[in-house]
Amino acid sequence: MSERPKPRVTVIGLGRMGIPIASAFLDAGYPTTVWNRTAAKADALIAQGASRAATATEAVAASQLVIVPLLDHHTVREALASAAPALRGRTLVNLANSTPDHARELAAWAEEHGADYLDGAMMALPETVATPEGFFLYSGSQPAFTAYRRELEVMAPAHYFGTDPGAAEVHDLALLGAGYAALTGFLHAAALLDSMGTTPEVFAPLAARWLHGMAEFLPELAREAGSATYRDGVSTVDLNRAAVDSLIQLSRASGIATDVHEPLKALLDSRSSDGHGQDSFSSVFELLRSSPGSHEG
Structure with missing residues (x-):
């Protein structure tokens, strides 16, 4: 059986992510149409072989697969408002920063106009588009994901989280939350060490090595x-409670804010006072989940 022909792809929005996404499709041999409110942003892509659309409506009408890596929900709705009649029979892939409710709202709007909808979250930087280092999350129309998975993976490895259009955004925010906690912890540690004369640049390699080891511990948690x-568990609540308490005391003595670790200390204190001090650190999960203790052994 011969491979199906490559469909035409439209990319609407040529910002930090839109340009490398459109370039990735061109490099992969896809006929690619681009549109941006500031037309000059498309010039380099046109030189690379892209087709320039004069309007958002023309851009949507040009392709069966429409990729929208704009800034946010409002920008997407504004850009596509005039193009709504052209959406019928197409697949709309929204890659804008969004909330789960906004994703569901846009999915309903797209469905009203006869389009399949996929919500996407880009866990990548511009330089990691079309590389294994980045990955994108998707939810929404399963037929659309199945039909266009090859095209979606031109941009980055694709992970699908079900038919709820908001699911990709929930997973996106969860991953961001994990990352923010790690980065904020690093900045707090860097501030603590800076007061002792160790610069952030000197500390960063040690922190990266430590965080790499902690990442390897995640499957066990x-x-x-x-x-x-x-x-x-090899790392108990009481063991970590003592360590976090020492960290808070050192921070306070050094004139460094303790806000970063006070919430964790409160969780560990609560867990210990409930008689779980010898349980694994991972048991803090029971205080964080939506139904605490409902399945605890």
Whole structure:
């Protein structure tokens, strides 16, 4: 069986992510139409072989697959408002920063206009588009994801989280939350060490090595939290409670804000006072989940 022909792709929005996304499709041999409110941003892509659309409506009408890496929900609705009649029979892939409710709202709007809808979250930087280092999350129309998975993976490895259009945004925000916690912890540590004469540049390689080891520990934490089996953990609540308490005391003595770690200390204190001091650190999950203790062993 011969491989199906490559469909025409439209990219609407040529910002930091839109340009490398459109370039990736051109490099992969896809006929690509581009549109941006500031037309000059398309010039380099036109020189690379892209087709320039004069309007958003023309851009949508040009392709069956319409990729929209704009800034946010409002910008997407504004850009596509005049193009709504052209959406019928097309697949709209929204890659804008959004909330789960905004994704569901846009999915309903696209469906009203006869389009399949995929919501996407870009876990990538411009330089990691079309490389294994980046990855994109998707939810929404399963037929659309199945039909266009090859095209979606031109941009980055694709992960699908079900038919709820908001699911990709929930997973996106969860990943961002994990990252923000790690980055904020690093900046707090850098501030603490800076007061002792160790610069952030000197500290960064040590922190990266430590965080790499912690990342390797995540599957074990996931196993414990998923099974609610906390009795044999190698890193207990009370052990970490003492460490966090020492960190807070050192921060206070050094004139460094303690806000970063006070919430964790409160969770560990609560867990210990409930008689779970010898349980694994991962048992803090029971205080954070929406139904605390409902499946704890």
